[in-house]
Each structure stands twice: as structure tokens, then as C-alpha cells.
Amino acid sequence: MSEKNVIVIGAGFSGISAATSLADQGYQVTVLEKNSTPGGRARSFNTQGFTFDMGPSWYWMPDVFESYFQKFGKSTADYYNLVRLDPSYTVVFGEDDFVDVPASLDELKALFERWEPGSAHQLHRFLEQAAYKYEVGINQLVYKPGRSVTEFMNLRLLLDVLRMDVFQSFHKHIRRYFSHPKIIKLMEFPILFLGALPENTPALYSLMNYADISLGTWYPMGGMYKIIEGMVQLAEEKGVVFKYNQDVQEIQVNQNIATRIVTTTDVFETDVIVASADYHHVEKNLLPAQFQSYSSEYWDTRVMAPSSLIFYLGVNKRLKNLRHHSLFFDEDFGPHANEIYTNPKWPTKPLFYVSAPSVTDDSVAPAGCENLFILIPVAPGLQDTEEVREKYYNLVMDRLEQLTNQEIRGSVLYKRSYAHNDFIHDYNAFKGNAYGLANTLLQTALLKPSLKSKKVKNLYYTGQLTVPGPGVPPSLISGQVVAQEVAKEFKAPVVI
Numbered sequence: 308m309s310e311k312n313v314i315v316i317g318a319g320f321s322g323i324s325a326a327t328s329l330a331d332q333g334y335q336v337t338v339l340e341k342n343s344t345p346g347g348r349a350r351s352f353n354t355q356g357f358t359f360d361m362g363p364s365w366y367w368m369p370d371v372f373e374s375y376f377q378k379f380g381k382s383t384a385d386y387y388n389l390v391r392l393d394p395s396y397t398v399v400f401g402e403d404d405f406v407d408v409p410a411s412l413d414e415l416k417a418l419f420e421r422w423e424p425g426s427a428h429q430l431h432r433f434l435e436q437a438a439y440k441y442e443v444g445i446n447q448l449v450y451k452p453g454r455s456v457t458e459f460m461n462l463r464l465l466l467d468v469l470r471m472d473v474f475q476s477f478h479k480h481i482r483r484y485f486s487h488p489k490i491i492k493l494m495e496f497p498i499l500f501l502g503a504l505p506e507n508t509p510a511l512y513s514l515m516n517y518a519d520i521s522l523g524t525w526y527p528m529g530g531m532y533k534i535i536e537g538m539v540q541l542a543e544e545k546g547v548v549f550k551y552n553q554d555v556q557e558i559q560v561n562q563n564i565a566t567r568i569v570t571t572t573d574v575f576e577t578d579v580i581v582a583s584a585d586y587h588h589v590e591k592n593l594l595p596a597q598f599q600s601y602s603s604e605y606w607d608t609r610v611m612a613p614s615s616l617i618f619y620l621g622v623n624k625r626l627k628n629l630r631h632h633s634l635f636f637d638e639d640f641g642p643h644a645n646e647i648y649t650n651p652k653w654p655t656k657p658l659f660y661v662s663a664p665s666v667t668d669d670s671v672a673p674a675g676c677e678n679l680f681i682l683i684p685v686a687p688g689l690q691d692t693e694e695v696r697e698k699y700y701n702l703v704m705d706r707l708e709q710l711t712n713q714e715i716r717g718s719v720l721y722k723r724s725y726a727h728n729d730f731i732h733d734y735n736a737f738k739g740n741a742y743g744l745a746n747t748l749l750q751t752a753l754l755k756p757s758l759k760s761k762k763v764k765n766l767y768y769t770g771q772l773t774v775p776g777p778g779v780p781p782s783l784i785s786g787q788v789v790a791q792e793v794a795k796e797f798k799a800p801v802v803i
């Protein structure tokens with residue numbers, strides 16, 4: 308058997324996805340991960356009987372996960388037990404003013420109708436179009452490697468793209484259907500996952516509303532890390548070798564071919580490299596200057612998705628008035644958005660999000676306790692100090708206690724904070740970003756950092772800073788797309 312050796316840098320969603328897809332085609336794949344466990348931004352940790360997912364908590368687009376496992380003859384059910392959440396989530400608009408967003412479309416329509424007569428019909432029309440965008444967007448466009456306009460030179464696809472409101476903003480689009488401020492807040496929320504403002508996000512992304520409302524919010528029992536465990540198990544079944552505590556320091560290039568990877572402890576020879584660590588880090592810190600595809604100015608002018616200040620809390624009692632997912636939209640998003648995107652600074656009155664997976668899942672907290680994950684979206688590149696974190700802890704806890712009408716702080720058994728410095732230390736994240744590169748119009752498809760190096764023939768990229776973008780489902784897809792590109796140029800080994 309002639310085996311082509313591929314090294315994947317990083318064991319996050321995109322890296323594991325790329326490694327598994329390549330191993331499935333016959334390549335010999337080794338994953339080098341700097342941390343001691345897989346998962347990247349989706350790692351988890353256990354302490355005092357609590358299991359905390361460190362990053363993603365929303366399981367959206369279940370079809371993308373299912374098709375990933377099915378591609379290898381498996382199903383998500385072989386690895387974890389999924390439940391659909393109902394309500395999908397709660398939005399808190401103010402004191403004694405909150406709404407449970409029901410899983411049922413009919414119930415959601417009834418809720419909309421109470422707020423704005425005629426809006427149930429409008430929701431129907433809106434979702435019809437969003438379904439079409441999801442179908443074309445998720446089943447066709449996101450699987451394009453974005454390396455050449457010719458990928459889109461198919462009449463049917465061109466027509467589809469034109470019908471998909473690529474050039475209109477989501478902000479305008481949504482206001483053509485609805486006017487009630489609560490409906491607009493609710494419908495604009497999924498756009499925040501894309502890392503940019505509705506004003507700067509193409510209306511194409513109403514496909515996210517289809518994902519939210521029609522496909523639903525799910526949860527893998529045991530936590531989001533169950534997905535990573537399942538993916539690693541599958542990867543190992545396919546022959547992928549994972550090596551942890553392998554912090555890559557250098558990619559050695561001879562002419563325009565990458566030949567070796569140097570870590571803090573070892574040196575690895577390779578035929579092909581797929582880098583799933585943050586693109587900026589790989590380019591700027593691991594490659595010699597003459598082999599970098601993008602300049603520092605290029606990176607400084609990219610619109611990064613936000614970073615986050617996170618608190619992981621173990622609480623020694625069950626809490627009332629909290630759902631599995633609760634969005635605290637009790638402040639005006641305008642000034643907060645301005646402080647994330649336009650005038651980056653620590654926010655004055657931030658919106659925040661609380662996940663309490665112990666509401667659904669007894670296994671993530673000791674009996675009678677609550678597991679809380681609190682997230683404040685903040686601008687990347689801010690100065691992150693203990694004092695600032697503590698200030699926001701108190702600010703958020705004041706509001707959380709007031710809005711849910713209970714004392715919490717005195718019952719916190721375990722507390723850990725996480726922000727920019729941790730993202731940089733743990734993942735080499737550019738400016739301490741949490742979610743990679745924002746999905747603005749000018750950073751879509753061909754306009755994203757390329758998934759293939761322009762200077763090094765056998766170096767590819769995958770993950771949330773390249774196509775198709777941030778989020779778990781896109782990262783899963785990114786790994787599959789890069790594996791196809793590798794196979795086109797570096798023929799899969801022949802098994803004799």
C-alpha cells in the first residue's frame with residue numbers, strides 16, 4: 308500500500324472532520340493538538356461534580372451533523388442521544404417581561420399574531436423563502452471551496468444566488484416582513500451567530516431563521532462534548548492518530564513545499580498539511596515570511612467575529628425562572644453592538660446569554676445543583692484583566708438575580724472566568740476572537756482567506772477563519788470541503 312501522509316494541525320471540529328474525511332479516503336492522518344484533549348473551542352472540563360462545555364451550547368442544523376456521520380456509514384445516534392428542546396429558548400425583554408419561544412411553529416405563529424396582527428402569515432412567507440435559501444445555501448453553496456468564480460458558473464446556481472438576496476442586508480429584509488420590536492429582536496438573534504450586525508449581514512442568512520424555527524434547537528444528552536467524543540471515536544476507527552500536547556512551533560518549507568512540522572517536543576515529516584488552528588496564527592507565527600499569503604495589514608482590516616467573556620458557575624441549588632437557553636435582551640442592543648463593532652470597548656450595558664444545561668440534563672451537575680454558563684459578547688482585542696472580569700461578573704449577576712427574582716451569588720460553589728487572554732493562550736486566537744471571522748458580504752465565499760495557501764503547494768486551511776465560516780456546522784463542513792480539495796491535488800493512495 309502506498310500511503311500519503313497528512314498532518315492536521317488542531318483537533319477542533321474542523322480538524323477532526325478533515326482528518327476523518329481524509330483517513331476515509333485512504334490517507335495516513337496524524338492530528339497534532341497543542342492542548343491535552345481534543346475539541347478546541349468546544350472542549351469541556353469537569354470539576355466538583357459539574358461538567359462544563361467550554362464553548363458551543365446551541366445544537367442547530369441537526370441535518371448537518373447527521374449527514375456528517377452518515378457519510379461514514381454511521382449515525383449521530385451511534386454516539387449520542389439527541390433531544391429537541393421545547394421551549395427552544397427564552398428571551399427576557401425586561402423585569403416580568405419574557406417569552407418562551409415554542410418549538411411548535413403553530414404556537415410560534417400564534418405568539419407572533421398576538422404581538423402583530425397579520426404576522427403569522429408573514430412568518431409563513433418569510434420561512435418559505437428562508438427554506439429555499441437553506442436548501443441552496445447549506446446543500447450547495449457552503450460545500451464550495453470558494454477558490455474560483457467558476458464554481459458558481461452554473462446557470463441554475465447563478466439564478467439561485469440572485470434569488471437569495473445576497474446584496475440586501477438582513478436588517479432591511481426583516482423589516483419588510485415585520486414591524487413589532489419584539490419580533491424583530493427575536494428574528495435578528497440568529498444573525499448574531501454569524502459574528503456581524505444584521506445591517507452588515509446579507510439577507511441570504513435568513514436561512515438561520517429557518518434553522519432556528521423550522522429545524523429546532525437540540526441538545527446531546529451529556530453535553531456538547533459528546534459530539535467531539537463521538538467524532539474522535541469515529542476518526543480513530545478510520546485510523547486517524549491523535550497526538551496531544553503537540554504545540555506546533557514551525558512549518559518548514561523547501562522551495563514551495565512544506566516538508567516538516569516542528570513542535571515543542573518532536574519533528575514530523577509530511578506530504579500534506581491541513582491547518583485547522585487559527586489561520587492568522589499559522590500564517591504569521593508558523594510560516595517563514597516569504598511563504599505567508601496575507602499581510603499584517605490584510606489581517607488588521609478583517610472584520611473579526613466577537614470575543615466573549617464567559618463565566619462557568621456551579622450553583623449549590625436549583626434555580627427558578629431559567630430555561631436551558633435564556634437570552635437577556637433587556638438592554639438596547641444598539642449601544643452594545645456599537646461597542647463590539649464600531650468603537651471597540653468594554654460594553655456599558657451589555658446583553659448576555661445564560662445556558663443552564665442542568666435544566667435538561669441531570670448528568671452535568673450534582674443532585675440539587677445548577678450548571679450555569681454565562682456569556683457576554685465583547686469586541687476582540689480588548690485589554691482583559693481580572694478587575695474587568697470581576698466588574699462584569701457583578702454587573703451580570705445583579706441583573707440575573709433581579710430579572711429571575713432570586714439570590715444566586717451566595718450559592719455559587721464554583722466559578723471560573725474565561726476571556727481574550729484565555730482564547731489567545733489556549734487556541735492562539737487572533738485578537739482573542741471566540742468565533743473567527745464575521746460572515747459579512749465582503750467576507751463571504753471567494754472573499755474569505757483561501758482554504759489553500761497561495762504560496763505553499765501542499766498547505767491547506769480549514770476552520771472558522773476560512774470557508775464557509777464560524778459555528779459548529781460550518782466547521783464540520785469546512786473539514787469535509789478541504790479534504791475534497793486535498794484529494795483533487797494529491798491523489799488518494801492506491802490500496803493494492
Ligand SMILES: Cc1cc2nc3c(=O)[nH]c(=O)nc-3n(C[C@H](O)[C@H](O)[C@H](O)COP(=O)(O)OP(=O)(O)OC[C@H]3O[C@@H](n4cnc5c(N)ncnc54)[C@H](O)[C@@H]3O)c2cc1C
Nearest residue numbers: 317319320321341347348363364365555584770771778779
Ligand atoms: C464561547 C463560544 C461559544 C460558541 N457557541 C456556539 C454555539 O452555540 N453553536 C455553534 O454552532 N457554534 C458556537 N461557537 C463556535 C464554534 O465553537 C466554533 O466555530 C468551532 O468550534 C470552531 O472549530 P475550529 O475547528 O475551526 O477551531 P478550534 O476549535 O479553535 O480548533 C483549532 C484547534 O487548533 C489547536 N491549535 C491552535 N494552535 C495550535 C498549534 N500551534 N499547534 C497545535 N494545535 C494548535 C487549538 O488548540 C484547537 O484545538 C462558539 C464558540 C465559542 C468560543
